[in-house]
Amino acid sequence: MPELPEVETVRNVLKKNLIGLSIKKVVVLYPNMIKTNLNDFKNKLINEKFIDIKRYGKWLVFETNNYSLVSHLRMEGKYYYTDRNNIEKHEHVIFHLSNNYNLIYKDVRKFGVMYLVDKGKLFVDTPLKELGLEPFDKKLDVNYLKEKFKNKNLSIKTVLLDQSILSGLGNIYVDEVLFKSSISPFKKAKDINELEIKLIIESSKEILEKAIKYGGTTIRSYTSSLGVTGSFQDYLMVHTKKICNVCNSSIKISKIGGRSTYYCPKCQGVKDE
DNA sequence: AGTGCGACCCGAACGC
């Protein structure tokens, strides 16, 4: 499912194809997906040209002359750049382009969302205003997370999933980061020490970089699409695993903050849960 | 302010 590495891959592929093209028409087949005014979404993008495509955390942002088109793929969203003109099942938004190709958004779960805002309002009128730093951000250091973790009575697992604290880690990668850092997912964020914060930062970078290198993670049924059939699942250490690669213990699964969490009790020092 | 949880979806997996 698309997390930061997958979104980065999609961004790179789309960027190669879309820059310089303009939009002729927008068709929205599932209006609930559009979180800003629907008529504006359909009308204002006409004749807009793609200038750039950016990524913030797991959010994809198409920059046009006058607007920012914000898109979150959630679990199964994907884009197709194609000259096919028919609409297939689960395709919800179609951008007809100036070269007669189409940019098609497909999402089986209908979980993805889009926002259209005036240029300059990206961090004012969309959920992006809440995003914390990315693992790759030069401004990210021990003090930043120390401040964020302070007084946090929630588990480190829950806190690392909170995009307003650190942006870009999803359920799979948080499990991997905590395993690599030898930290119990149950540990309260406020009890995480400086050394552990250091490990979390390093592991996050390493794991995301490697995941980007392999094009992201493909688990559960996931048909290949534009640039997003990753192979990082072959390098997972705990998530979806049964036996620990390091110590041979049985990997355990618990619900933490409502999310299924994989961990090695021995490597991550979990006594009883 | 911090925390918890339902809602949003529907195919796959599960239970009978």
Add this chain to the structure above:
DNA sequence: TGCGTTCGGGTCGCAC
């Protein structure tokens, strides 16, 4: 085999 039920995933928005 076929049917009904449950689950999961990220984020928002609301209730406490």
